[in-house]
Amino acid sequence: MTKSVKPSAANGRVVAPASKSVAQRAVVAALLADGASTLRNLSLCSDTQAALNVAQALGARVERTGGDCLITSRFFANAGSAGRISLFCGESGLLTRMIAPVAALLPQEVEVSGHGSLASRPMDMVEAPLRDLGATVTSTGGRLPLSIRGALSGGVARIDGSLSSQLLTGLLMALPLAPQSSSIYVSNLKSKPYIDLTVELLKSFGVSVAHERYEVFRIGGRQRYTPCTCNVEGDWSGASCLLVAGAIAGSVAVENLNIRSPQADKEILTVLERAGAQVNVESSGGGGQSVVTASQSGLRAFTFDATDCPDLFPAVVTLAACCSGVSAVKGVSRLAHKESNRALTLQKEFGCIGVDIRLRDDEMLIAGGGNITGGKVSSHNDHRIAMALATAALRASGEVTVAQADSVEKSYPAFWEEMERLTAE
Numbered sequence: 001m002t003k004s005v006k007p008s009a010a011n012g013r014v015v016a017p018a019s020k021s022v023a024q025r026a027v028v029a030a031l032l033a034d035g036a037s038t039l040r041n042l043s044l045c046s047d048t049q050a051a052l053n054v055a056q057a058l059g060a061r062v063e064r065t066g067g068d069c070l071i072t073s074r075f076f077a078n079a080g081s082a083g084r085i086s087l088f089c090g091e092s093g094l095l096t097r098m099i100a101p102v103a104a105l106l107p108q109e110v111e112v113s114g115h116g117s118l119a120s121r122p123m124d125m126v127e128a129p130l131r132d133l134g135a136t137v138t139s140t141g142g143r144l145p146l147s148i149r150g151a152l153s154g155g156v157a158r159i160d161g162s163l164s165s166q167l168l169t170g171l172l173m174a175l176p177l178a179p180q181s182s183s184i185y186v187s188n189l190k191s192k193p194y195i196d197l198t199v200e201l202l203k204s205f206g207v208s209v210a211h212e213r214y215e216v217f218r219i220g221g222r223q224r225y226t227p228c229t230c231n232v233e234g235d236w237s238g239a240s241c242l243l244v245a246g247a248i249a250g251s252v253a254v255e256n257l258n259i260r261s262p263q264a265d266k267e268i269l270t271v272l273e274r275a276g277a278q279v280n281v282e283s284s285g286g287g288g289q290s291v292v293t294a295s296q297s298g299l300r301a302f303t304f305d306a307t308d309c310p311d312l313f314p315a316v317v318t319l320a321a322c323c324s325g326v327s328a329v330k331g332v333s334r335l336a337h338k339e340s341n342r343a344l345t346l347q348k349e350f351g352c353i354g355v356d357i358r359l360r361d362d363e364m365l366i367a368g369g370g371n372i373t374g375g376k377v378s379s380h381n382d383h384r385i386a387m388a389l390a391t392a393a394l395r396a397s398g399e400v401t402v403a404q405a406d407s408v409e410k411s412y413p414a415f416w417e418e419m420e421r422l423t424a425e
Helices: 020-032 046-057 075-080 093-103 116-120 124-132 166-177 192-204 236-249 264-275 310-321 342-351 383-395 405-410 415-424
Strands: 003-005 010-015 035-040 061-065 068-073 085-088 109-113 136-140 143-149 155-160 182-187 209-212 216-219 229-231 250-258 278-283 289-295 303-305 326-330 357-360 363-367 375-378 400-403
Touching: 003 383, 003 415, 010 236, 010 415, 020 035, 020 046, 020 068, 020 093, 020 166, 020 192, 020 229, 046 061, 046 068, 046 085, 046 093, 046 405, 085 093, 093 109, 093 124, 093 143, 093 166, 116 143, 124 136, 124 143, 124 155, 124 166, 155 166, 166 182, 166 192, 166 216, 192 209, 192 264, 236 250, 236 264, 236 289, 236 310, 236 383, 236 415, 264 278, 264 303, 264 310, 310 326, 310 342, 310 363, 310 383, 342 357, 342 363, 342 383, 383 400, 383 405, 383 415, 405 415
Parallel strands: 010 250, 035 229, 085 109, 155 182, 303 326, 375 400
Antiparallel strands: 003 400, 035 068, 061 068, 109 143, 136 143, 182 216, 209 216, 250 289, 278 289, 326 363, 357 363
């Protein structure tokens, strides 16, 4: 599917979609709870749907009513009574690395697979830690599919957190159900806010873990997940391009955002403020619920370290392209194994519409000035690239046509509809 975006102002209010990072963690936690849990404010993107499908494949009953989802599970009783189990994770790297340790709790063989770019993303980091903790696991040359057989007993493992924190999230979710307590030693952990998100969600389900400076994680065994009602908060990742749209082309207010959220991409507020955008945060209820408004003003070049929030790179590149001067964003090493090699994809596709991007070691340098041209670009089937290019088109000198525009289904299916509404007002 292709979408064409004409230069336009962007004005209005949008409700942020549910966070797929929170939703996928909540689905897995509900799977591990013995009983019925309700997930509220759930919006279905393809990654969240993949998590629900996996929960069903592991014996959970899933019932949706509007934006609510009731998940009823008896994990060990239902999944343990089945034969060989196949889990298809779609194109979700988080779900794949999170569900692998969960699958290792079971005694039978479980195959974990996916498709698209996920088939080429590295999975070899899963093997050694799960073996150290009592499971049998093999990958296919360090890639999917994974073949896993438990049962995970607990103990001691070491992992490298420099590539991703997703495996650590899976271990933190699975090991509380292991018969022994565990210690996980982590080196070079990136994306610490995502681990904070996991720990906070576990507390909602009655599970506790502790860590020492994010280097050693202590997980007590034989814990129990308590069914609960979980409100899935709005997605700061999806909101980032909407807020950038307001900052470069008008004024956009985004509802359903938690200003106290541990989501890493809440850092978009820091970037917008450094760039000189007008940002207003208005409380809309208890628990940090807020309406965040970003409005256009004179934008200046900025520096920012995106190492812990690499998913912000596409939106930040769009913002930088509309600033005066050259902006520098650190953390390029985190972009190689996303839905595309995002550093190279951003450089190529933004280059097609007149934006000069240079890569220097771990840094991306984006030449601003707002001299964005019309043209034909591709998302490379990367949802965040598609949204960033569409947002940049608001300040282009001509129409921008985005190929593989339907990639937004992965995280924000209503994105194109919302953009059309914002640019029509």
